Amino acid sequence: MATGSVKWFNNAKGFGFITQGGEDDIFVHYSQIEGEGFKTLKQGEVVEFELRRGPKGLHAAKVLRSHEHDYSM
Structure with missing residues (x-):
């Protein structure tokens, strides 16, 4: 799992x-966020995910919220 x-x-x-941290940005779609309820992410939130390469470039799959929370961005 990657972290970002x-x-x-x-x-x-x-x-x-x-x-x-300095690498290309990774696309994330709400359908790839794991968990129940409304699927959203907050700016600066630390997440773990599987990195996949698709026809339009890198995207995140199986996105999990990390236990760390850095909302400083």
Whole structure:
């Protein structure tokens, strides 16, 4: 599992991006967020995920909220 922090996430559109310190941003779709209830992420939130390469580039799958919370961004 890779670790990164949420760069931004748009609830209305259901997607956003995760950053891994200087590397390319990673696309994340709400359907890949694990857990019950409303699936959203907060800017700066630390997440763990599987990194996948698709036809449009890198994207996150099986996104889990980490026990660490860094909302400092």
